[in-house]
Amino acid sequence: MTKEKIRVLIAKPGLDGHDRGAKVVARALRDAGMEIIYTGLRQTPEMIAEAALQEDVDVVGMSILSGAHMAQVPRVIELLQANGMGDAKVFVGGIIPDEDIPVLKEKGVSAVFGPGTSTILIGKIIREAVLGE
Amino acid sequence: MSKEATGAKRLAEGILQGGRRELAKLITRVENANPAARLALAELYPHTGRAHIVGVTGSPGCGKSTLVNEIVKQLRAAGETVGVVAVDPTSPFSGGALLGDRIRMRDLAGDAGVFIRSMASRGSLGGLARATADVVRLLDAAGFDFVLVETVGAGQAEVDIAKAAHTTIVVQAPGMGDDIQAIKAGILEIADIFVVNKADRPGAENTRKALEMMQRLGDGGNGQERHHSRPLGSGHEAAVELPPSAMRPPRPGWEVPILLTVGIEGVGTVEVIDAIRAHVAHLHDSGELQVREAARVEAELAMMLREALLADLLNKMPAEQIDVMLARVVAREIDPYTAVDHLVKAGVNGNESG
Numbered sequence: 001m002t003k004e005k006i007r008v009l010i011a012k013p014g015l016d017g018h019d020r021g022a023k024v025v026a027r028a029l030r031d032a033g034m035e036i037i038y039t040g041l042r043q044t045p046e047m048i049a050e051a052a053l054q055e056d057v058d059v060v061g062m063s064i065l066s067g068a069h070m071a072q073v074p075r076v077i078e079l080l081q082a083n084g085m086g087d088a089k090v091f092v093g094g095i096i097p098d099e100d101i102p103v104l105k106e107k108g109v110s111a112v113f114g115p116g117t118s119t120i121l122i123g124k125i126i127r128e129a130v131l132g133e
Numbered sequence: 134m135s136k137e138a139t140g141a142k143r144l145a146e147g148i149l150q151g152g153r154r155e156l157a158k159l160i161t162r163v164e165n166a167n168p169a170a171r172l173a174l175a176e177l178y179p180h181t182g183r184a185h186i187v188g189v190t191g192s193p194g195c196g197k198s199t200l201v202n203e204i205v206k207q208l209r210a211a212g213e214t215v216g217v218v219a220v221d222p223t224s225p226f227s228g229g230a231l232l233g234d235r236i237r238m239r240d241l242a243g244d245a246g247v248f249i250r251s252m253a254s255r256g257s258l259g260g261l262a263r264a265t266a267d268v269v270r271l272l273d274a275a276g277f278d279f280v281l282v283e284t285v286g287a288g289q290a291e292v293d294i295a296k297a298a299h300t301t302i303v304v305q306a307p308g309m310g311d312d313i314q315a316i317k318a319g320i321l322e323i324a325d326i327f328v329v330n331k332a333d334r335p336g337a338e339n340t341r342k343a344l345e346m347m348q349r350l351g352d353g354g355n356g357q358e359r360h361h362s363r364p365l366g367s368g369h370e371a372a373v374e375l376p377p378s379a380m381r382p383p384r385p386g387w388e389v390p391i392l393l394t395v396g397i398e399g400v401g402t403v404e405v406i407d408a409i410r411a412h413v414a415h416l417h418d419s420g421e422l423q424v425r426e427a428a429r430v431e432a433e434l435a436m437m438l439r440e441a442l443l444a445d446l447l448n449k450m451p452a453e454q455i456d457v458m459l460a461r462v463v464a465r466e467i468d469p470y471t472a473v474d475h476l477v478k479a480g481v482n483g484n485e486s487g
Contacts, residue, residue: 004165005228005253030229035253040236047242051235054249056157084154 006034006130008059009052011043013076016066021093021115025061028119029126045072049079057088058130064094069104077108089129093117141169145176148275153248156275160250163267174267177274182426184216184273184280185413188298190260190320193286195306196330198237199396200405201283205241207406208279214246216272219283220261223253230254234283248272260284260291266433269297287320295323296432299425300412302326302405305344307336321347324389326408332393332401344391387415450480 010026012019019041026036037055039048052060060080062073073092080088092104093113101112110129113122141162147155162170187204189197198219205215219234230253241247250272252262261284262268272280284294295301303324321344329340390408394401416422458472 005255007161026231030224030231031227033228035223035230035232037235037251038231038233040233040239043239044242047239050242051249053154054157055251056161 006059006127007037007055007057008034008061008126009037009039009048009055009057010061010063011039011048011051012041012064013043013045013048013062013072014064014066014068015042016064017041018065018094019063021065022061022063025063025093025113025119025122029123032120032123032127034123034126045075045079048076049083049085052080052088053083053085059089059091059126061091061093061126064092064096067095069094069096070100073104073109074107089126091122091126093122135169137167137169138172141167141173142176145173145274148177148271149180151276156248156271157250160268160271163271164252164255164262164264166264170267174270177271180274181270182273184269184277185300186269186273186280186282186298187409188282188284188294188301189304190284190287190291190294190301190323191304191328191330192306192309195286195304196394196396197283197286197304198234200302200304200328200330200394200402201234201281202238202240203394203396203399203402204281204405204409205238205247206399207402209241209244209246211406213278214276215248216269216275216277216280217241217247217249217283218252218265218268218272218280219249220252220254220265220285222285223255225256248275248277254285257293258291259293260287261293261297266297290319292320292323296429299416299422300325300409302328302409304328304330305340306331307334307340309340325387325412326405327389327391328401328405329391329393330396333395333398337393341391341393348389348391385421386419387412387421446477446480450476454479 008029010022010029012022022038026038030036037051037057039051043051048060048062060076062069062076064072069092073090077090080086080090089110090108091111091113092109096104096112096114104112111125141159144155144159144162148159159170159173163174189201189204191197201217201219205217208215217238219232219238221230221232221234223230232251232253234251235249238249241249250268252265252268254262255264257263261282265282269280269282282294282298284291301323303320303326305327307329327344329337329344331337392401392404392408394405396402416425455476458467458476461467462469462472
């Protein structure tokens, strides 16, 4: 039996075009041995949830720098649950004010990675969250 | 029946009822070579063989994903449902992969008549992943009218797609090499349809002419042997381990069209659809479909048999003997051929020897 790969969807919801962070994380997770499905810019929550379902991912990572996270992220989580994808771990990166982090976590976000987070740490946290190590 | 097997059976039933979650989950199990997935595949096999499978191959960045996006849009407009399998390469170092084909397929989001799955090649070298044929089968069983398979960015020799697809589209972009490239063996021989994408760029006409010239040199691809000449491509089949008919360079009754497109603007894609439909009709009318299907199954069975026998043999081969042989070959005590002979004998006999 082939070793199972961790599959991660990396998406940019909302309208900002700053995708450097998303690309850095995608590359780092690729180097950590994961399979990354990169969807690109300006994804609606519906597009993200649909891609997550078709790709049967373990993890949904969203990068938001526009300030739309409080609207977009909970909506994605709702749709994932409605699709029977409630088990997928959700991570958020980008510019997220400190006071929003607990609220996002309460809505089901596993962790928030702000600017400057080590990519090795991101890989480690994702691996632990998925494999339950 | 084990819990896993029951689960697989339930997934198979879910797929037949149109369940997308079940389809996605079973694809993952098939990719991971989960033993229970085989039961599900066996369950679903009688429901396959209905979809028309179209392969899209070509070099990295020539516009395969963009073209797939346009083809799917056109097929959807005609009321056909479409499954897409898009393969991208796995890193030989980390085992990870970045699958980016969906970026170009955003127009297809939100359409229940489309299902897109990205696959990592996971070490396969022929342009597809080992499990691609099985994933195509799942989409076929799920009832999609068409299944499009996009290969990894292919160079010259990644020709596995010709075994997996009914219609193979080879995409070229202008400005890639001279006309001798066009008469080399390999990927250009497998095309049922040529597309010169990015046709708004300089050199598109030259690329078209090079392909045209290649076809003329190859007797127009109609396979009629003439005095002194043989159809281009004959004799290459053995090198890629296919039964002679699987690669079928001569295409009786089918002239391979060369179409110019600008994928990003949708220019020329209607003609691509027309060519696909014409090829579907040709395959049915000429009986070529059965010929290809038989060749495909033959190639697949041969491969699976080889894998099974190899796994069995390796299993019987005492691991410590392999290490001993390895050390002796490294030390130049014996040559690799003799070492392999010894190991195979040991494996066949199921015990140690020499």
